[in-house]
Amino acid sequence: MRHEDPWNTAALDLRAYEEHLGVEPRVPDRATLDRLTEAHIRAFTFDNIDVLLGDGPHVDLASVSGKFLERGRGGYCFEHGVLFAAALERLGYDVRRRLGRVGDPAESARAHMAVEIALDGRRFLADPGFDARLLRPIELSEGAQDTYGGASHRVRRVVEGSTVSWELQRWTRGAWERQHTTDELPVRPVDVDMANHYVSTHGDSPFRSMLTVSGHLADGSHATLTHGTVTVRRPGARTTKRELEDGELDEWLDRLGASLTGGRRDRLQTAVAGLHVGDRS
Secondary structure, X not given: OOOOOOOOHHHOXXXXXXXXXXXXXXXXXXXHHHHHHHHHHHHXXXXXXXXXXXXXXXXXXXXXXXXXXXXXXXXXHHHHHHHHHHHHHHOXXXXXXXXXXXXXXXXXXXOEEEEEEEEOOEXXXXXXXXXXXXXXXXXXXXXXXXXXXXXXXXXXXXXEOOEEEEXXXXXXXXXXXXXXXXXXXXXXXXXXXXXXXXXHHOOOOHHHXXXXXXXXXXXXXXXXXXXXXXEEEOXXXXXXXXXXXXXXXXXXXXXXXXXXXXXXXXXXHHHHHOOOOOOOO
16 A cells, blocks of 8 residues: 555545635646635645744644644645645646755755646646745746736746756746746655755754744735744735734734644744844845
């Protein structure tokens, strides 16, 4: 069974996932894929809370399902990617897990996870655990562009020797800005385990030195919380960014749906207090 189902997708409680998203998929087509992607991103926060608490995270499907579906939490790219890919496979999509490099690919490790979907002779990239503004998959085709939900993205094909990669860009402040570069090398569970270990424990990982919690709010806006700032983006309106006031951290955790029990919330407050608040990233 391990070789037939290396990602353990058969163990996913698909009904619980669909209920959490509020989506009832009918057929594995493009329209359903778009709805699932947006619903997933809106349902779960992107956050590195467990990294700051020193609690992992674990990225096997059982652990991710328990955290997301039973405890109502979110997480970062590996967790989102593992859960989303498993759900798509269970629904009949042709899925490939992918790893990529955030920022300059010449200087960064393969420390990001995305999901590729082959559908009707075309290939699409879904990124539920990175860019909360990429609300629907974008086609993997040279120069493909998509504008949706107030954000514009573009894909560029990059060839280095025999390796093909896809650079995802976002239109930011009047220019295309590279987000990450995802290659086409096969990905196995052990690859995700190793990448997750690096990101969650290495001293140079940014997730060890800052808090980031982002998600979509009930009014349609998107908010990103760090240990020192809160940024709110509203479609068609100016983005606002300001410093957190005393006592606001708990309020914003609640608003974003990053539910923590009393003991874990106290531990997070302690961890955040130890960060360099002067870093307003």
